[in-house]
Amino acid sequence: MLTTLQISSRYDPAFLKSLTAIVGDAAWGTGPGDTPDVQTVIFDDAFTDDVVAAVNAYDAAWLARVKTGRIEAVAMLRKGAIIDGFSFNGLPIKLDPDTENALVKAHAALSRQPEGAAIDWEVTRGVFRTFDLATIGAISDAAFQHVQAAFTNARRLTDLIQAAQDLEALNAIALDDGW
Structure with missing residues (x-):
């Protein structure tokens, strides 16, 4: 019935x-x-x-x-910030997983080359620069810090989301802050 x-x-x-x-x-x-x-x-x-x-x-x-959806949104913002928000000495560099992997390989390979060796690097489509070991090392270090900053911000936002006691508190969290 x-x-x-x-x-x-x-x-x-x-x-x-x-x-x-x-x-x-x-x-x-x-x-x-x-x-x-x-x-x-x-x-x-x-x-x-x-x-x-x-x-x-x-x-x-x-x-x-809603919290689960917001946490997913933070993860997407983090990925976007990592990939599209990186620059080195004012030069924007797309920092996707392939680029991160290439930086590690370039640093390892250059460390085994004679002093003063350099490589050509496409920093963005059609834009090339020549980098030596010290520069690749500095870019790698800056990339590491950039990635860590994005994860730290994602953690901060995720902690705020998880702590929200109601929709009003959840809606007050500005997901675009800190990137």
């Missing part, structure tokens, strides 16, 4: 259903509520306790879901 429950319109019905043991469409539906800020969920009355428990747990579950 079907039954109904009036709930706030702020609840996402699909997410609410995911918090229950209800599977499939036969035992779940939604419709308008008695007022504009209310909606009606329709479900098999065998799931009444489950739906009520889901409604009661909704805010904590929704907050956890």
Whole structure:
């Protein structure tokens, strides 16, 4: 037998259903509520306790879901900051994993070459510079610091996200800060 429950319109019905043991469409539906800020969920009355428990747990579950999304956003911002935000002595250098690997290899190879040896390096598409061992070492050190700064900022933001007690506090965290 079907039954109904009036709930706030702020609840996402699909997410609410995911918090229950209800599977499939036969035992779940939604419709308008008695007022504009209310909606009606329709479900098999065998799931009444489950739906009520889901409604009661909704805010904590929704907050956890939003936090997970924000943490993923921080990871994407970190990756972007690492790759596109690096420069050495005013020269922008794309710092993707291939470049990081090439810096390590170049430093190792140049350290085995005669003093004064240098390599040609494409710093950005079509822009070449010649670097010696000391310069490659300095670029590598600067890249390391750049990457670490991005991870430190990501950790700071992630800690703030995890500490947020509600959506208001979570929404107050400026994810674009510190990059």
